[in-house]
Amino acid sequence: MNDLNIFVIYFTTVTVGAIIVLIFITYFFMRKHIFAPPSGEIVTSKAVTVLKCPLCDYRLRRSFKEGDHVGAVATETCPIHGTNLIVEAVYSESEEKKD
Amino acid sequence: MLTQSIAGYLIVFAEQNSKNVTPASALYGYGYGGGNFWLFLFWLVIFFILPFLFGDYYQLLRLSGTINRLLVDLGRTLNQNMTNIISTIENIARKKNIATPARSEIENRIKDMIEYVVITPTQLEPQGLVAKLKHLMTLYDHRLEDLVKRIIPAEKPVVQNLASSIEALRVLNFIYKIVMHYYKLGMKYKNPWILLQVYMALPQIKEFVNALNGAIAAFTKGQPIGDSAGPLTAFKFLREKCEEVEPVNHSIENTYIARCRYGNRMIYVVKALGPGSNTGRIDDAVIYLVERCGVKPKMIITVDAALKLEGEKTGTIAEGIGVAIGGIGVEKFNIETIAARYGIPLYALLIKMSMPEALTLMTKEVAEATGKTVDRICRIIEENVRENEEVILIGVGNTIGVGQ
Incomplete structure (x- = not known):
């Protein structure tokens, strides 16, 4: 086997090995981006307020408004009893938007 | 510049050793028929000496x-x-x-x-x-x-x-x-x-x-955070499970104490005074109830948010004994001291969450877990406390966004 063949074998082996390592490293670090949801779907979270009638189990969910706190009396009323609803919970909820 | 000089050197080398030159010898110097010491030295410096010298x-x-x-x-x-x-x-x-x-x-x-x-x-x-x-x-x-x-x-x-x-x-x-x-x-x-x-x-x-x-x-x-899970549990217990809720008069700063009846047992519920951001003086409240008001609790139950380990699910409830309070330990020390002095059993309920969940707006999982914690509290009271006996329930944590 002459010197040129040794060089070709050596060079090819190193090159192929380097490409394999490169692909592996790229996959390892970029997999989050590769498998990320399509750009049209954006996952965000928003504050939600849950209101409850003090007399029955009627519940109303709406976006958080300034001044909402658990136990506060809301301006919304119960359609059955007509009483003002009370804030039962305020929490964040993730939602998927489709553009 | 470096590339040019290397290329120039290779050409000169090739001209001088035209009989022996091969691509390998031109590139690697020694060992491939070229026998060029300087080129060998060049690669030696590049691959072995430079990394050691300039690695830092x-x-x-x-x-x-x-x-x-x-x-x-x-x-x-x-x-x-x-x-x-x-x-x-x-x-x-x-x-x-x-x-x-x-x-x-x-x-x-x-x-x-x-x-x-x-x-x-x-x-x-x-x-x-x-x-x-x-x-x-x-x-x-x-x-x-x-x-x-x-x-x-x-x-x-x-x-x-x-x-x-x-x-x-x-x-x-x-x-x-x-x-x-x-x-x-x-x-x-x-x-x-x-x-x-x-x-x-x-x-x-x-x-x-x-x-x-x-x-x-x-x-x-002014939104409730994950750490508000304790006060929220106390609030839900008062609103959903208790009868005859009556606030207790006291002069302890930023603290809310209420007396109520649950299954013919007297429950004293303690939490920070909301909805402003504060953790109250719950140790002072316990001292006040036990030493000033003469309350003889059959048990003290503390409910608090606790940091979960990676892999644990948010909203998991852990039950145990002791005082569930974080911070630098002042309130924990005072409650433990008074409990030990009067021989009061200490029960703890922890609602698990990650550190970002504890500090940011409460998640739905944590909010739902507070409801389950209330049911757990009811079970503990029914199993361990007889009728007409007293219990102190403490909702530990920052009460921001949670009233009473």
């Missing part, structure tokens, strides 16, 4: 670049939150028609507040240390609220929420200064090992910074 400098360059980016992000986060707090103050002042200083003056005062220091008492003689710590904690809370009141003399919950926002900003500023300190130190001594300490903690620092960022947003809006 390369590390320094890489680490300093990463930490520098973190510092830029941190600085941006600090500025955004400062602007957010100032805008909140101005909006509140506009809505409530309150006179406030000029924007630049507010900014200067907040800058002074975030540099505020609390010097911990000496631990040379530990006797009375807890009382000293409690005194300092109370003093710090009062001072911070006083400083906020000087900027905007609004009602207490608003002042408390703004004080907590500024407190979170103070922590953020402290992180910035620590990271900057190590960065400058590493660059000053050209030492990558100093930078490596920050680099290793980088993911945790980023996570904590993001959590504080979310905490400031929640505090300025």
Whole structure:
């Protein structure tokens, strides 16, 4: 086997090995981006307020408004009893938007 | 330049050794028929000597670049939150028609507040240390609220929420200064090992910074955070399970105590006074109930948010014995002392969540877990306490966004 063949074998082996390592490293670090949801779907979270009638189990969910706190009396009323609803919970909820 | 000189050298080499030259010998020098010592030396320097000589400098360059980016992000986060707090103050002042200083003056005062220091008492003689710590904690809370009141003399919950926002900003500023300190130190001594300490903690620092960022947003809006799980559980127990709810008169600051009846048992519910951001003085409340009011509790139940381990599910409830309170341990010490003195069993319920979840707006999982915790409390009381006996239930944590 002459010197040129040794060089070709050596060079090819190193090159192929380097490409394999490169692909592996790229996959390892970029997999989050590769498998990320399509750009049209954006996952965000928003504050939600849950209101409850003090007399029955009627519940109303709406976006958080300034001044909402658990136990506060809301301006919304119960359609059955007509009483003002009370804030039962305020929490964040993730939602998927489709553009 | 280097490429040209190498190429030129190879051409000369090829001309001189035209009989023996092969691509391998031209490229690698010795061992491939070329026998060129200088080329061999060149590659030896490139691959073996340079990395050892300049490895530290390369590390320094890489680490300093990463930490520098973190510092830029941190600085941006600090500025955004400062602007957010100032805008909140101005909006509140506009809505409530309150006179406030000029924007630049507010900014200067907040800058002074975030540099505020609390010097911990000496631990040379530990006797009375807890009382000293409690005194300092109370003093710090009062001072911070006083400083906020000087900027905007609004009602207490608003002042408390703004004080907590500024407190979170103070922590953020402290992180910035620590990271900057190590960065400058590493660059000053050209030492990558100093930078490596920050680099290793980088993911945790980023996570904590993001959590504080979310905490400031929640505090300025007055929204309940994950840590409010304890007070929310106490609130739900009072509203959903109790009968004959009656507030107990007392003079303990920022604390709400109510007496109610559950299954013919007398329950004393203690929580911080909401909806402003504060954790109350629950140890004082327990001392007041047991020593001043003569309450003889069959058990003290504490409910608190607890940090979960990676892999644990948010909203998992853990039951145990002891006092479930975080912080520096002053309140825990006082409640443990009084429980040991009167032989009162201590029960604890923990609602698991991650650190970002504890500091930012409460998640749906945590909110739902509080309902399950209430059911667990009912079961514990029914199983361990007979009718006409008394129980103290404490909802531990920051009561922001949770009333009573």
